Amino acid sequence: GVEKVEELIAAGYLTEKAKEAVSNNIGYFTTVFRQDVIYRNMEKIVKTGNRLRFRQATVEDMDYIMEVEYIPENAKYVIPYTREVHMQTLDTPSATHLIIETLDTHEKVGFLMIAGLDNPSKEIEWTRIILNVKGKGYGQETLEMLKSWAFDDLKFHRAWLDCKDHNTRALHVYEKSGLVREGLIRETILTDGVYENLIILGILDREYFAMKNK
Numbered sequence: 001g002v003e004k005v006e007e008l009i010a011a012g013y014l015t016e017k018a019k020e021a022v023s024n025n026i027g028y029f030t031t032v033f034r035q036d037v038i039y040r041n042m043e044k045i046v047k048t049g050n051r052l053r054f055r056q057a058t059v060e061d062m063d064y065i066m067e068v069e070y071i072p073e074n075a076k077y078v079i080p081y082t083r084e085v086h087m088q089t090l091d092t093p094s095a096t097h098l099i100i101e102t103l104d105t106h107e108k109v110g111f112l113m114i115a116g117l118d119n120p121s122k123e124i125e126w127t128r129i130i131l132n133v134k135g136k137g138y139g140q141e142t143l144e145m146l147k148s149w150a151f152d153d154l155k156f157h158r159a160w161l162d163c164k165d166h167n168t169r170a171l172h173v174y175e176k177s178g179l180v181r182e183g184l185i186r187e188t189i190l191t192d193g194v195y196e197n198l199i200i201l202g203i204l205d206r207e208y209f210a211m212k213n214k
Contacts, residue, residue, distance in 0.1 A: 046098055047153070049145045052138060057090060057097035057111065065097065065111050068132045077167045078128065079189065086113075093119045094144045100131065100142055109133035110142070122157040124150050129161070129170075139170075143177035160202035164189070171199065178211050179203045 044056035057065065062083060068121060069080050089095035094117050100110040110131030116124045131138055150159045163170050165184070175181070179201040186193035 032214075036062055039054050046148045047145050048103065049141050051103055052109070052141055053101050053103050054098040054112065054144065054145065054149070057099050059087075059090070061097070061099055061108075061111070062086065062090075064099070064108055068111060068130055069128075071132060074130050074132070076191075077164050077170065078130070089113065089115070095127075100138070101111045107133075109138055112146070117154075122155070124154070124156045126159060126161040139173045143173060143179075147177065147203065147208050151205045155205075157205050158202055160200060162198045162200050165197040165199050171201075177203075178207060180207075182189065 003058065046054040046056055048054075065086055066083055068074060086097065090097050095113070095115040096110040096117065098114065099108055100112065101108055110133065111128065112130075113127065113128035114124065115127045129139070129142060129146075131142070132140070147159065150156045160182070162185070163173070163174065165171075180203065181199055182202045183200040185198040185200065188198050189196045
């Protein structure tokens with residue numbers, strides 16, 4: 001209501017555009033509560049690690065997400081989505097996007113897509129794990145943070161992902177982190193006229209806690 005909007009203005013969380021809309025009473029509710037208009041510094045930190053943190057992605061991160069996904073070295077290992085598809089799962093009860101940032105400087109080093117957050121069977125899918133800063137061990141730390149978030153924090157039973165079978169670097173990181181190859185989907189993706197295989201990898205809560213407690 002009005003009181004909440006006044007609190008946001010007083011705290012400095014509204015952009016100048018939103019303040020002007022509120023003062024003019026133009027499209028009051030639709031304008032004020034659109035994420036791409038009102039949020040400026042309301043960062044939602046989902047998980048922190050030794051060097052990295054996961055931050056809830058916002059509309060302002062979309063250019064970065066699209067840029068990183070379409071880097072040729074990244075795009076060849078995924079099925080690149082349109083901006084519209086990313087927007088549909090940016091921050092919903094069932095799916096979300098997270099930005100991977102360094103703890104010290106908040107430099108963006110990658111992003112995540114997560115699905116299954118409302119799955120009644122407590123199964124979470126790591127749909128995208130894409131980093132644009134490589135060679136610093138960020139991939140391994142990201143996996144450790146994802147497992148802790150899924151099992152320690154969210155209390156899920158199973159986490160899984162798929163990976164193209166020729167993405168040997170990613171497969172090494174996943175298996176080193178404890179994910180198990182659960183299956184192979186043969187020739188399921190057509191890329192530039194060539195059919196590609198997907199490997200399914202997963203980890204259960206009891207497997208995670210057994211490794212953690214060693």
